[in-house]
Amino acid sequence: MPKLKTKDKHIKKLAEIVKGPNSILYLKEDLLAYDCDGFTIHKHLPKAVVFPKDTEEVAAIVKYCDANNLPFLARGAGTGLSGGAIPLNGEVIISLVRMKRLISVDTENRRAVVEPGFVNLKLTNSISDRGYYYAPDPSSQYCCTIGGNVAENAGGAHCLKYGVTTNHILGLEVVLPNGEIIEISSDGIPDAPGYDLLGILTGSEGTLGIVTKITVRILKNPEEKQTVLAYFDKVSDGSHAVSDIISAGIVPAALEMMDKIAIEAVEAAAFPVGHPKDIEALLLIEVDGVSAGIDEQINQILEVCKRRNVREVKVAQDEQERGRWWANRKTGFGAMGAISPDYLVQDGVIPRSKLPEVLGRINQISEEFGLRIANIFHAGDGNLHPLVLFDAKKPGDTDKALKAGSACLKVCADVGGSITGEHGVGIEKKEEMRFIFSDEEIMAQTNVREVFNPNNLLNAGKLFPTPGRCIEMKSDVNEPLSS
Amino acid sequence: MLVEEAFLQLQEQFPDVEMKYGKTDNYLGNSGLVRVYPSSEQQISAILKYANENGKTVSVEGNGTKRGFGGLTETADILVSLSRYKGIVEHTVGDMTVTVKSGTVFRELQGFLAKYNQQVSLDPSWPEDATIGGVIASNDSGPKRLGYGSARDAVIGLRVVYPDGSIIRTGGKVVKNVAGYDTNKLFIGSMGTIGIITEITLKLRPSPKAESLSLLSFPDANLKEIHSFVVDLLDSMIEPISLELLNPKLSKNLTGTEQYTLVVGFEDVKSSVDYQINKLKDLKPQNSELNILQDEELRAFWDRLSCMIPNGKRVSSSNQTEACVKIGVKNLDVVQVIRESDLLQDSFNLKVSAHGGLGHGICQVNLLGAQEDVALAISRLREVVESYHGYLIAKHLSLALRHKIDVWGDKPTYFFLFEGIKKKIDPNRVLNEKRFVGGI
Amino acid sequence: MSVRQSDVMKEAPCTNQSLSNYLWDDAPDENKWADCVHCGMCLESCPTYEQTGQEQHSPRGRVHLIKSVAEGKLEVNEQFMDPVNQCLDCRACTTACPADVDVGGLIEEARGQIRQAMPLKGWKGRLSKFFLEDLFPHHNRLHTFGGVLKFYQKSGMQKLVRHTGLINVMPNHLVEMESIMPEVKVPVRQKFKDEKVIKAKKEEKGTVAFLTGCIMDVMFSDINESTINVLTHNGNNVTIPEQQTCCGALHVHAGDRKTGRKLAKQNIEAFKDADKVIVNAAGCGCMIKDYPELFREDPEWKEKAEEFSAKVEDVSKYLHDTGYEKPRSEINTRLTYHDACHLAHGQGIREEPRNILLDIPGVEMVHMPNADRCCGSAGIYNITNPEMAGAVLESKMQNVPDDVEMISMGNPGCMLQMAIGARKYGRNQKVVHTIQLLDWAYQKDAQSEQGRGDD
Incomplete structure (x- = not known):
């Protein structure tokens, strides 16, 4: 083992546990790359980053941390948008990216077993030649890991028809916060007797255990896919079209919407499609399934769009065109970089029927705070992504953006929705949990955490509001590193 | 304690709540000295709080269809029946969600939604009797789970009364939600051991525009052939919503043909359903027989299938022992499980009706015969299933047999987590005592 | 030593530019990192992240570090140098980035600083x-x-x-x-040194100037010959301006931006009179297209550089845009195509060379997974960072289909590296330049015409 440039006894011990080459980082220059994830407003350095190669090493690290009272957390690709992988307490980060094997594929029984560091899209790429795919497709699927998807219960554009990550997880191997390894439904057989631990672990944002092996459901590729792009002069027409499509009894595979500012960004960025700049909204609609029924549904969709005064509507002519439309949509968040130095993405969910009302109120918020807000969203399931554009270098802008983002979530909560549909609570929205849950309800959840994570060393300070603090929040978010 | 004394005590406490003397039932158990029929969430909360503070035990039921499912006690102090706590709370057509009180009978809920061309995509047993609360609490599912998923895929929010009387909401009213832990999941299939579900918010689907049912029977009873046919079918582009294998006995009851039979269901727009039937015709092995059901016939078939298992509400007069087990295995191992179940008939002199979903791995097996034989057959079947790494749960057994056969099987290695959850939520063990895994 | 948050804070009370630890001119450009929102879409595109799984060796990690030096949180030291120098400069992250962050540009600027802070030893x-x-x-x-x-x-x-x-x-x-090492032949700059203009063989379309490249002309002079043949075959007069020199890509990659600028100026002057400049080495083409970036602090030369780089075109793109004769003779071979980083990511040229290959009768193209993943050559990276280059090459070779006879590409550095790979992993594929194949087909055409003439 190369000589360590440290006297820290914990780091020396951890270096003994993770045996591969370059398996621990502890110098400031290296750690800096781990001071945040896809949520950059809050930063903090970890104590160390370790790169275990198997479950046993993860368990040994966890045991050591637990015994020595060292806070720790797991990290995948670090693409999370709510700060779930940020080492708030100077954690030891357990990076799972080297555990990236596809362990097995069983097409007959429609399941695959992967390690947590396996990248989402790679699963589909590995089985597509056999005609199968993995359904959850978060926009970051090019690089995000399935382990991270489990932690966040990741969604994606095609969740409207196929459900989110939790609907596709059949089994998990988990290292509990005391270092014990458990296997839940490792053969992927549903309804295992007992409380649904798969259900509670999925989406627990890395606070209940560290997932080290995942059995997922894989699906047969649909026989046919058709994709429609529709341009609207009025947002309200676009959102009514969304409702009409759903009311017509169609279950599209995806039903996405972008507003004018979002279109400006994607067109200025790396994957422009040539959308007209003067439309107020576009819909990207995909229908898939058995070929025989598709045309009928597409015709219905085209009719709905026309009834709602669509300016132009077209069906993708080939896979390339479809691919371009989706690349344009899926890189939408990053594209904000092209029109604004910083952005804050929110993730509210509303009942579909409230779409026009909520968009109006988000407009008001934008005016009130003097910040532009772009909207990219999964309109089909009411999952909004207001993107608050700001410039962190302008004094006070970050704070304003956070407040505007929070105000958007308040609107979602007030119409009976939720503060997050797929990005998770993390650090970002923990105070906003109070918009939708009472103290008692939050305690009911932290009680569950205590069962798994009694010492609260694993990813502490995430998901739940700080007890005893009221809504005057985020004052600590302008943390020292970036201020 | 005497029933009467208990009744008076409770009536004094809750003069507004309807209640009756309990009927002891030493056959299925899970009854109460006093049966109470709360009509509001506040009443449910108050009753639980009272029980929690006064060391009373509470058993919960909807309409009682699952009284034979788990539990080792004949009588709790109080039986809370939710059969009067029913009705739609909220239904927003455009949002495709519904919030319903847990005592609502499943069929009534579907009937209500059908008026809007919508449905809850679950097909549990005894829809005429079973309440939505019971379906969710016991995680009941039917053959269509292949196409539509199970309770955990449909439930988006709950209101739950905790044993201390507090009312906790889990999830929400929107179809996509990751705020906090997904605690909905804890209550689905929890057998009422950690709270009484009072309201359920469900994700809806549009009613199918067309449906059809293809019955494919295999006179040769060649299971290898069935297996490879199913592999081909699953590998083709068609998307059946059910792919259920029936053993000959069950097939005879339901279709008149005493052969292994595959039930292949399609639900979609008409053109798609027709197209898929044609594909199925192309794929089917030569010596198999295809019979297509539609409309009334189709509905009657599903109804009969959903009523094949014993109903705790309508205890049969038969002097034979009736039992039902739920088995989970890997999808295609279902073929072997159905065959093994069928073989039990001769080995143990039983009547066995078995079906299992080749796309999801859940089987249901009914056994009818002498008590001893039923017990032995279940043990034998459990061995077989465990050799496939699966599990067997007894969904319906007499109280006496439940004492002999472990309803849930062995405790898993992570049982301490179950215990921890139970202890956090119900430290005084008020609710549905010993109804669940490992005596929780 | 483990780092406490307070240590870092002390060094960085706020993000004032004056706190920057970049002490020399031509420091990394703030506007380049301003677009990075740390989304992570670049991670999987990066060969060094693929190998290490460590984010300081990823594009967004490097950008974060480069920014942190400017913010005074880090110094230009060995720990900073390592991730910056490990970058292959393959630009795959630029393709992946939704916001078009110029990571390559930032890296080169940072290397300029490193080079001055810590001369190579x-x-x-x-x-x-x-x-x-x-x-x-x-x-x-x-x-x-x-x-x-x-x-x-x-x-x-x-x-x-x-x-x-x-x-x-x-x-x-x-x-x-x-x-x-390929067999060294006579460089075209020597061979044609007495010809002011190499005349078009067919009806004249115009005149193009040819940048011969330095390594290309020595190690792969036959490719340069092929290029000239193909150009003249398709009606182009070709000139080889005498004063041209190395494009400077290797210098700039290594942080020697001063020499880079010197060479750039010489080339700009050398090709002053040309209307179109043809390059057959992706690395050179990409560098020249980036010349304006070298002069971002010198408006006068920046303008000249912009003018120059607008004239430069890769030979495959040029042929594709101006039209070329489809050969009639068959070259019966199964081959696969490797996207040189500086062609695919650097210049967005992907389909043109593939189309040329597919236009040759008898060529069967087999898809190479991750065709646009770096091979590890990266200029002289394979000499200076052999371990990483070797690991990157190994994963590249795993993607080369077994059943092909040739691997075609458009960059000499890749050709050397892939040839090493083919030999090292016991593969028998021949490594060829796209243009060579086209030339061979033309030659066969000529032969068969001659044959017919003899009849």
């Missing part, structure tokens, strides 16, 4: 100096070097070195290189 330093300062900029020396290599190969020295075990004294990766 040891064998890497000597090697780098030899290639960058003493060899590439001087085409005479290069030709002499080529002559030496040729002598080395022809004289039996090569045999001798291989047989006597002298080869065992050379570092492993140099041995690998030695073993695949």
Whole structure:
């Protein structure tokens, strides 16, 4: 083992546990790359980053941390948008990216077993030649890991028809916060007797255990896919079209919407499609399934769009065109970089029927705070992504953006929705949990955490509001590193 | 304690709540000295709080269809029946969600939604009797789970009364939600051991525009052939919503043909359903027989299938022992499980009706015969299933047999987590005592 | 030493530019990192992240570090140098980035700072100096070097070195290189030195100037010949301006931006009179297209550079845009195509070369997964960072289909590296330049015409 440039006894011990080459980082220059994830407003350095190669090493690290009272957390690709992988307490980060094997594929029984560091899209790429795919497709699927998807219960554009990550997880191997390894439904057989631990672990944002092996459901590729792009002069027409499509009894595979500012960004960025700049909204609609029924549904969709005064509507002519439309949509968040130095993405969910009302109120918020807000969203399931554009270098802008983002979530909560549909609570929205849950309800959840994570060393300070603090929040978010 | 004394005590406490003397039932158990029929969430909360503070035990039921499912006690102090706590709370057509009180009978809920061309995509047993609360609490599912998923895929929010009387909401009213832990999941299939579900918010689907049912029977009873046919079918582009294998006995009851039979269901727009039937015709092995059901016939078939298992509400007069087990295995191992179940008939002199979903791995097996034989057959079947790494749960057994056969099987290695959850939520063990895994 | 948050804070009370730890001119450009929102879409595109799984070796990690130096949180030191120098400069992240962040540009600017803060030492330093300062900029020396290599190969020295075990004294990766060294022929700059204009063979379309490249012309002069043949075959007069020099890509990659600018100026002058400049080496083409970036602090030259780079075109794109004759003769081969980073990511040229190959009768193209993943050559990266280059090459070779006879591409550096790969992993694929195949087909056409003429 190369000589360590440290006297820290914990780091020396951890270096003994993770045996591969370059398996621990502890110098400031290296750690800096781990001071945040896809949520950059809050930063903090970890104590160390370790790169275990198997479950046993993860368990040994966890045991050591637990015994020595060292806070720790797991990290995948670090693409999370709510700060779930940020080492708030100077954690030891357990990076799972080297555990990236596809362990097995069983097409007959429609399941695959992967390690947590396996990248989402790679699963589909590995089985597509056999005609199968993995359904959850978060926009970051090019690089995000399935382990991270489990932690966040990741969604994606095609969740409207196929459900989110939790609907596709059949089994998990988990290292509990005391270092014990458990296997839940490792053969992927549903309804295992007992409380649904798969259900509670999925989406627990890395606070209940560290997932080290995942059995997922894989699906047969649909026989046919058709994709429609529709341009609207009025947002309200676009959102009514969304409702009409759903009311017509169609279950599209995806039903996405972008507003004018979002279109400006994607067109200025790396994957422009040539959308007209003067439309107020576009819909990207995909229908898939058995070929025989598709045309009928597409015709219905085209009719709905026309009834709602669509300016132009077209069906993708080939896979390339479809691919371009989706690349344009899926890189939408990053594209904000092209029109604004910083952005804050929110993730509210509303009942579909409230779409026009909520968009109006988000407009008001934008005016009130003097910040532009772009909207990219999964309109089909009411999952909004207001993107608050700001410039962190302008004094006070970050704070304003956070407040505007929070105000958007308040609107979602007030119409009976939720503060997050797929990005998770993390650090970002923990105070906003109070918009939708009472103290008692939050305690009911932290009680569950205590069962798994009694010492609260694993990813502490995430998901739940700080007890005893009221809504005057985020004052600590302008943390020292970036201020 | 005497029933009467208990009744008076409770009536004094809750003069507004309807209640009756309990009927002891030493056959299925899970009854109460006093049966109470709360009509509001506040009443449910108050009753639980009272029980929690006064060391009373509470058993919960909807309409009682699952009284034979788990539990080792004949009588709790109080039986809370939710059969009067029913009705739609909220239904927003455009949002495709519904919030319903847990005592609502499943069929009534579907009937209500059908008026809007919508449905809850679950097909549990005894829809005429079973309440939505019971379906969710016991995680009941039917053959269509292949196409539509199970309770955990449909439930988006709950209101739950905790044993201390507090009312906790889990999830929400929107179809996509990751705020906090997904605690909905804890209550689905929890057998009422950690709270009484009072309201359920469900994700809806549009009613199918067309449906059809293809019955494919295999006179040769060649299971290898069935297996490879199913592999081909699953590998083709068609998307059946059910792919259920029936053993000959069950097939005879339901279709008149005493052969292994595959039930292949399609639900979609008409053109798609027709197209898929044609594909199925192309794929089917030569010596198999295809019979297509539609409309009334189709509905009657599903109804009969959903009523094949014993109903705790309508205890049969038969002097034979009736039992039902739920088995989970890997999808295609279902073929072997159905065959093994069928073989039990001769080995143990039983009547066995078995079906299992080749796309999801859940089987249901009914056994009818002498008590001893039923017990032995279940043990034998459990061995077989465990050799496939699966599990067997007894969904319906007499109280006496439940004492002999472990309803849930062995405790898993992570049982301490179950215990921890139970202890956090119900430290005084008020609710549905010993109804669940490992005596929780 | 573990780091406490407070340590970092002390150094960085706020993000004032004056706190920047970049102490020299031409520091990394703030506007380039401002677009990075840390989304992570670049991670999987990065070969060094793929190998290490460590984010300081990822594009967004590097950008974060480069920014942190400007913010005064880090210094330009060895720990900072490592991730910055490990970058292959393959630009795959630029393709992946939704916001078009110019990571490559930032890296080169950061290397400029590193180079000045910490001049290279040891064998890497000597090697780098030899290639960058003493060899590439001087085409005479290069030709002499080529002559030496040729002598080395022809004289039996090569045999001798291989047989006597002298080869065992050379570092492993140099041995690998030695073993695949192409046979050195006469560079086109010598061959055509007396021809002011190489005349079009068919009806004239116009005149193009040809940038011969330094290594290309010595190691792969046959490719340069092929390029000239193909251009003249399709109606182009070709000139080879005398004063042209190395494009400077290797210098700029290595942080020697000063020399880079010097070479750039010389080339801008040399090609002043040309309307169109044709390049057949992706690395050179990409560098020249980036010349304006070198002069971002010098408006006068920046303008000239912009004018120049607008004239530069890769030969495959040029042929595709201006039209070319489809050969009639068959070249019966199964091949796969490797996207040179500086063609695909650097210049967005992906389909053009593939179309050219598919237009040759008899060519069957097999898809290579991750075709646009770097092969590890990256200029002289494979010499200075042999371990990483080797690991990257290994994963590249795993993607090369087994059943092909040739691997085609458009960059000499890749050709050398892929040839090493083919030999090292016991593959028998021949490594060819796209244009060579087209030339061969034309030659076959000519032969068969001649044959017919003889009848």
